[in-house]
Amino acid sequence: MRSLDGKSYLVVGGSHGIGKGVVGRLLDAGAAVTVVSRSPLDREASEQLTHLNLDVTSACLDKSHLPAQLDGYVYCPGSIYLGPLRQLTREALAADYQLNVISAVECLQAAQPALRAAGNASVVFFSTVAVAQGMTMHASVSSVKGALEGLTRSLAAELAPKIRVNCVAPGLTATPLSERFLSSEQKIAAMADKHPLKRVGCIEDIAAMVEFLLGDGATWVTGQIIGVDGGMSSVRA
Numbered sequence: 312m313r314s315l316d317g318k319s320y321l322v323v324g325g326s327h328g329i330g331k332g333v334v335g336r337l338l339d340a341g342a343a344v345t346v347v348s349r350s351p352l353d354r355e356a357s358e359q360l361t362h363l364n365l366d367v368t369s370a371c372l373d374k375s376h377l378p379a380q381l382d383g384y385v386y387c388p389g390s391i392y393l394g395p396l397r398q399l400t401r402e403a404l405a406a407d408y409q410l411n412v413i414s415a416v417e418c419l420q421a422a423q424p425a426l427r428a429a430g431n432a433s434v435v436f437f438s439t440v441a442v443a444q445g446m447t448m449h450a451s452v453s454s455v456k457g458a459l460e461g462l463t464r465s466l467a468a469e470l471a472p473k474i475r476v477n478c479v480a481p482g483l484t485a486t487p488l489s490e491r492f493l494s495s496e497q498k499i500a501a502m503a504d505k506h507p508l509k510r511v512g513c514i515e516d517i518a519a520m521v522e523f524l525l526g527d528g529a530t531w532v533t534g535q536i537i538g539v540d541g542g543m544s545s546v547r548a
């Protein structure tokens with residue numbers, strides 16, 4: 312018997328990056344997973360793994376395509392748009408808000424009946440260490456992820472006690488989204504040096520926390536913003 316045998320999860324953005332790591336862990340633990348993404352998966356669909364091809368910023372997830380019962384929902388799409396205030400356009404800010412917040416809400420609305428049906432379900436969103444740190448050039452990503460942190464706490468109150476809502480705030484983690492910051496040995500070393508634990512994150516660092524929040528070990532955890540960031544948000548080494 313594996314720890315998630317018989318459970319079912321929705322992972323929006325499970326085709327690569329952290330979401331792919333989460334999907335792998337859930338499947339290995341025995342769960343069934345429905346993945347939503349624009350690109351195909353690099354593993355075969357099966358009884359345990361369903362893929363829905365959708366750009367969540369241009370169409371809403373159809374709840375009739377979801378299982379009747381979901382034990383959890385993870386929303387992974389996100390952005391790292393960096394730039395000075397003078398270059399921040401209304402369109403860029405609106406696109407960041409759509410991808411990070413509005414589409415996360417719309418997918419949750421589609422999943423809500425199935426999450427309620429599970430009786431004790433878990434939602435995980437992603438913020439960033441930049442919200443708590445005040446980093447230069449991060450105005451857009453910090454503000455939209457800050458909104459997601461507020462959303463996490465508000466929905467944790469509204470959806471309790473049947474649905475828990477938490478948010479993971481990673482530090483810089485090696486994924487397709489961050490590859491431009493980690494494209495040489497020098498960049499990796501410089502980024503690692505900024506962290507008290509002297510390395511950047513890997514997918515498994517973050518996916519392990521998400522798996523914990525989705526599982527039975529976290530049934531008394533809701534409304535939390537959890538930093539998984541090599542100590543950057545809270546430690547001065």
Ligand SMILES: NC(=O)c1ccc[n+]([C@@H]2O[C@H](COP(=O)([O-])OP(=O)(O)OC[C@H]3O[C@@H](n4cnc5c(N)ncnc54)[C@H](OP(=O)(O)O)[C@@H]3O)[C@@H](O)[C@H]2O)c1
Nearest residue numbers: 324326327328329349350366367388389437483484486488
């Ligand atoms: N990596 C970091 O350093 C870092 C740091 C702090 C916070 N975060 C946050 O952590 C989360 C995961 O980051 P990541 O690095 O794993 O990102 P990633 O490598 O860009 O992966 C994002 C996933 O979301 C999917 N996706 C993106 N846009 C989509 C859309 N419009 N419709 C449907 N699916 C979409 C992508 O698949 P397709 O392209 O196939 O659609 C992919 O599966 C994000 O919210 C990010 O902001 C990451």
